Amino acid sequence: MTALLRVDDDFVRDPFPRFDELRAQGPVHVLRTRDGARYWLVVGSEEIRSGLRDTRLSKDPDLLAAARVRQRCEHGVVDGPAAEAALRELTSFLRSFTYEVREVVKETLSGRHAARHAPRVAAIADELLDGLAAVSGPVDLVASYSMPFATRVSGSLLGVAPDELAEFGARVSAWLGSDSAEARATARRRVSALLDELIAARCGREADDVVSALVGKAGTAGRESLVRACLIFVMITVETVVSFLATAVHALLSHPEQLRLLRDEPERTGAAIDELLRFTGPHNVSAQRCATEDLELGGQHIAEGDLVVFALGAANHDAATYPDPHRLDLDRDATGHLAFGAGRHYCPGTHQARSALATGIAALLRRYPGLRLAVPAGEVSWVPSELLRSVRALPVHLAGG
Numbered sequence: 001m002t003a004l005l006r007v008d009d010d011f012v013r014d015p016f017p018r019f020d021e022l023r024a025q026g027p028v029h030v031l032r033t034r035d036g037a038r039y040w041l042v043v044g045s046e047e048i049r050s051g052l053r054d055t056r057l058s059k060d061p062d063l064l065a066a067a068r069v070r071q072r073c074e075h076g077v078v079d080g081p082a083a084e085a086a087l088r089e090l091t092s093f094l095r096s097f098t099y100e101v102r103e104v105v106k107e108t109l110s111g112r113h114a115a116r117h118a119p120r121v122a123a124i125a126d127e128l129l130d131g132l133a134a135v136s137g138p139v140d141l142v143a144s145y146s147m148p149f150a151t152r153v154s155g156s157l158l159g160v161a162p163d164e165l166a167e168f169g170a171r172v173s174a175w176l177g178s179d180s181a182e183a184r185a186t187a188r189r190r191v192s193a194l195l196d197e198l199i200a201a202r203c204g205r206e207a208d209d210v211v212s213a214l215v216g217k218a219g220t221a222g223r224e225s226l227v228r229a230c231l232i233f234v235m236i237t238v239e240t241v242v243s244f245l246a247t248a249v250h251a252l253l254s255h256p257e258q259l260r261l262l263r264d265e266p267e268r269t270g271a272a273i274d275e276l277l278r279f280t281g282p283h284n285v286s287a288q289r290c291a292t293e294d295l296e297l298g299g300q301h302i303a304e305g306d307l308v309v310f311a312l313g314a315a316n317h318d319a320a321t322y323p324d325p326h327r328l329d330l331d332r333d334a335t336g337h338l339a340f341g342a343g344r345h346y347c348p349g350t351h352q353a354r355s356a357l358a359t360g361i362a363a364l365l366r367r368y369p370g371l372r373l374a375v376p377a378g379e380v381s382w383v384p385s386e387l388l389r390s391v392r393a394l395p396v397h398l399a400g401g
């Protein structure tokens, strides 16, 4: 039996009961997104784990684009030049993401690199937290900490000099944080200009950063495609880190006994990140896949060309794997969670993500031990997305340091 997943306010705030309901009815259902796309939504843990490793479910950008066009034709949507241009742009974005950026992250951002980079991340966190010391009323932790932290860490990984990180971060926030398409386009051009300068400065020089690695790999690729790869790197690092840092802090502030554990024993932070990722990871569902041939998944026939997404959050909240799954429990062994995906597209940024997030959260709790929510937990406003789990704003009292 297949059911249709509806994305409403309740789902956005807490998708896990809805995943439970769907899982009880069967492992594979239909998800129709607000932009009209139709996916097979896999919610059964076994099917998610095997499907993520199934090479017949591909992330090939051209296959994905062709599937989207086919769906639109089936619904009688005739794409005009603007929609076709948008699809071409999306396809080249996905191509760069899936090939160039992934390879560079895999090769450059190792565990050793994360350890070398950790002092710079700690300095970024401390500088931002010091800057908040004079604030007396409530602050929005997204705007004042998780966004500038994520943008500056991303810039630092790219190779932006420490004294230019604040400007870089401000431009990226204006780009990714704006609701207006026009403002976003202008801000994106301002970020691209900085990246272009960074690339020019790196050409012919070796350094231990992402821009140098991209330049080293570029071969005959032009400056424009290098800038695009850098923009993609910024998007994926910033969106995930901003979302997760804020939702993880929201989860901790809503579970005072778990927060106390972490404050009393900060050496737990590294392991706590995995339980927090299991409990409230930033991706409700994986990136989309396209079936390269007819296949069966969880008793459901998937036709060649169909689109499939995996509900990572459903696997992470399955009682068969994690007893009492909707409880945040920092004593739990959460290894094996799927917040970073699985198989050949397993997130290659895990070393950086774990290290930066542990540093960012530990520094916040150390500097402001009285940190608390400034509104009831249920009143926090969530971003209405079926894909990413993130709060719009997180009003908190810092309560001295």
Ligand code: HEM
Residues within 6 Å of the ligand: 059, 097, 098, 101, 102, 105, 109, 236, 237, 240, 241, 244, 281, 282, 283, 286, 287, 288, 338, 339, 340, 341, 342, 344, 345, 346, 347, 348, 349, 350, 352, 353
């Ligand atoms: C909380 C932080 C993060 C989480 C939870 C996360 C999660 C994920 C997931 C689930 C995927 C797989 C998507 C799929 O194929 O279905 C992915 C892919 C990817 N992630 Fe992350 N990510 C995080 C941070 C980062 C960071 C900091 C970087 C870079 C330094 C990064 C780089 C990438 C890249 C390049 C891919 C594409 C892999 C591919 O398509 O083969 N991620 N990430």
